[in-house]
Structures are given as C-alpha cells and as structure tokens.
Amino acid sequence: MFLDRFKDFKNYKTETTPCKVKLSSNENPYDLPQWLKEKVSQEVKKIPLNRYPDPTYRELKEIVATFYGVKPENIVLGNGSDELIHLLITVIGEINQPVMYPVPTFPMYQVSADIIGRPKTEFPLDENFQLSKKSIDRALKEKPAIAFFASPNNPTGNSFDRDLILYTAENNVFTVVDEAYIHFSDKKDFVGEALERENLVVIRTMSKIGLAGIRLGALIAREDIATVIDRIRPPFNITYPTEVIAKTVLTEGKEEINRQIQTIVSERKRVMEEVSKAGNIKVYPSDANFFLIKVPDGNLVHRMLIQEGVLVRNMSHLKGLENCLRVSIGKPEENNQFIKAIKKVVGSI
Numbered sequence: 001m002f003l004d005r006f007k008d009f010k011n012y013k014t015e016t017t018p019c020k021v022k023l024s025s026n027e028n029p030y031d032l033p034q035w036l037k038e039k040v041s042q043e044v045k046k047i048p049l050n051r052y053p054d055p056t057y058r059e060l061k062e063i064v065a066t067f068y069g070v071k072p073e074n075i076v077l078g079n080g081s082d083e084l085i086h087l088l089i090t091v092i093g094e095i096n097q098p099v100m101y102p103v104p105t106f107p108m109y110q111v112s113a114d115i116i117g118r119p120k121t122e123f124p125l126d127e128n129f130q131l132s133k134k135s136i137d138r139a140l141k142e143k144p145a146i147a148f149f150a151s152p153n154n155p156t157g158n159s160f161d162r163d164l165i166l167y168t169a170e171n172n173v174f175t176v177v178d179e180a181y182i183h184f185s186d187k188k189d190f191v192g193e194a195l196e197r198e199n200l201v202v203i204r205t206m207s208k209i210g211l212a213g214i215r216l217g218a219l220i221a222r223e224d225i226a227t228v229i230d231r232i233r234p235p236f237n238i239t240y241p242t243e244v245i246a247k248t249v250l251t252e253g254k255e256e257i258n259r260q261i262q263t264i265v266s267e268r269k270r271v272m273e274e275v276s277k278a279g280n281i282k283v284y285p286s287d288a289n290f291f292l293i294k295v296p297d298g299n300l301v302h303r304m305l306i307q308e309g310v311l312v313r314n315m316s317h318l319k320g321l322e323n324c325l326r327v328s329i330g331k332p333e334e335n336n337q338f339i340k341a342i343k344k345v346v347g348s349i
C-alpha cells in the first residue's frame with residue numbers, strides 16, 4: 001500500500017562480517033589519542049542534554065570554516081555528508097529532472113534519487129575510470145538538473161579530470177563535487193570554484209579523517225547559495241554531542257589528524273607497491289585512503305581473505321568492477337597482514 005514503491009528497494013549495503021582486520025569502510029584506522037579522548041569526555045560532560053543545541057551552529061561553523069580555509073558564511077553543516085547529498089537531491093531543480101552521475105561511484109547518489117523518485121542519468125567512466133567528454137555530452141542531452149562527481153572517486157580511487165567537471169557546470173547543471181577523500185590527494189580541490197560559481201558546490205566529511213562516529217559533513221558554497229541551503233536544512237540536524245566533540249577535536253587535534261593523514265598516505269604507497277609485486281593482481285592508482293585491485297576470482301578471494309582474518313570490500317557485483325576488491329589503508333601491522341594474506345590467497349588459486 002503506502003510503501004509499495006519500496007518493496008524491492010535496495011538500500012545502502014555495508015560489509016558487516018566480523019573480522020580481525022577491518023579494511024572495508026575507508027575509515028581512519030586510528031582512534032583519537034588518549035589525552036584528546038579525555039578532553040572530549042570533559043567537554044561532553046558539560047553538555048546540558050535537556051537543551052537543544054545552538055540552531056545556527058555559529059561556533060562550530062567558524063571552526064569548520066577555519067579548518068577548510070573559508071568563511072562561516074560559506075558553510076552548511078550536515079549529519080554526515082550523506083544528509084547533504086539527500087538534501088541537494090531533494091531541493092535542486094524539478095523532481096522530474098534527472099540526477100546525473102558517473103558509474104561506478106558512491107552508491108548514495110543513486111539511493112537518494114530512488115527514495116525521492118527522481119530519474120537518474122547514469123553514464124559510464126572509461127576503461128581507466130576517467131570521465132569522457134563523449135559520455136558527459138550524451139548525459140547532458142537528458143537535461144539533468146544536478147550532477148555528482150566524487151573526486152577522488154569511491155570505489156575506484158582516482159581523481160576526475162577538472163575540466164570535465166567544470167564543463168558540466170558550464171552547461172547549466174548544478175554541480176556537486178564530493179571531496180570526501182581530498183585530504184589524501186595532492187590534486188587541486190574545487191573550493192575556489194565553489195566560492196565563485198552559483199552552480200558549483202563542494203561537500204566534505206569528517207568520516208574519512210577520524211570522526212566517522214560523530215556523523216558530520218559540510219557543504220562549501222558561495223555565501224548567497226549557502227544561506228539558502230542553510231535555510232532549508234532540517235533544524236538541529238547536528239546533535240549537541242557532535243557539535244562539542246567536533247569543536248574540541250578540530251581545534252586541539254588538528255596536528256594529530258594531519259599526522260595520521262600523512263601516515264595513511266605513505267602506507268598507501270608502501271602497500272600498493274608491495275601488492276603490485278605479487279603476480280596476478282592489478283593495482284589501480286589511488287588518491288584516497290583506499291585502493292582498488294583486480295584479482296583472478298573476486299568472490300573467492302574475498303571469501304578466502306575473510307578466512308585469513310582480513311575483511312575488504314567486494315566490488316565484484318558492480319558493472320565494470322568484475323573481480324575487483326576495494327582495500328582501505330589500515331595501521332602498518334594491519335596492512336602487513338593484508339599483504340601477507342593476499343599473496344597467500346592469490347598464490348594458491
């Protein structure tokens with residue numbers, strides 16, 4: 001009856017098999033250091049939990065804005081960037097105008113479009129997982145109102161061609177650049193364009209740099225655009241504890257976060273080189289805190305890795321990603337266990 005539309009709905013799936021080494025969700029493998037945890041709990045203790053948080057999130061916005069090098073007026077906060085993705089798909093353009101995105105990519109664009117009931121214009125990446133002008137031109141013919149580009153892209157790990165993202169914006173499409181993994185990349189971000197253009201915004205998240213548990217994302221846009229989007233976001237969408245934890249960590253823990261990011265980036269280089277040396281595994285380039293590999297039999301290798309105590313994300317079921325596995329970068333000892341396990345598994349089949 002009321003929910004018939006969702007009878008066969010495929011929701012966002014995550015990998016939940018318990019495993020000793022979890023390299024399946026692109027999380028930061030490091031929790032906060034103990035001294036910062038103490039600081040956080042002191043601040044959390046002071047929260048009047050019977051009260052609503054500041055509805056404008058003025059102080060948190062200032063801290064997030066400083067963290068990203070913009071002004072508080074350019075920021076809209078979200079309960080994870082997933083909430084911002086859903087909000088944009090709800091409000092940009094008309095409901096019968098398509099949502100455009102390349103495939104394979106982050107599944108939430110498709111999930112949100114399906115929940116709202118909006119048409120989707122999916123277009124293929126080329127054999128190097130790069131955008132091509134030809135397929136963008138074909139997609140633009142369907143008159144999409146909004147486009148999503150995750151760059152670096154999840155699950156492929158590569159960054160997209162800047163000019164083709166801008167080309168989409170220049171063709172009158174509201175263009176969202178999802179920079180969830182930008183901290184691990186040395187490519188130029190789109191903040192400059194977001195502050196200039198009326199129809200290009202950037203979304204960021206704290207989830208991949210150590211705070212997946214607090215659910216905090218941010219949209220960066222020109223002041224006039226950010227003001228309107230801030231007006232239509234759900235009130236009190238950031239919880240009081242999230243506000244307080246983020247304020248503490250983003251001020252006192254900034255250096256720690258940057259150190260962790262550097263370690264993850266150098267581990268990425270080391271692990272990818274090690275895996276490349278093993279035979280029968282194709283390693284794709286990555287600007288993120290994970291990388292993609294192609295193995296002889298994705299489903300089998302995924303299962304056998306679990307038996308070795310290592311959980312990665314199986315991407316084999318996705319079109320264009322046959323036999324591909326996505327591997328998050330963990331702590332050095334976890335990475336070593338992965339390297340050992342993948343060599344053993346692939347060597348045995």
Ligand SMILES: *Cc1c(COP(=O)(O)O)cnc(C)c1O
Nearest residue numbers: 080081082106150154180205207
């Ligand atoms: C993980 C991820 C997100 C989700 O971020 P949350 O802030 O945890 O909701 C958004 N976009 C991409 C591309 C991601 O990989």
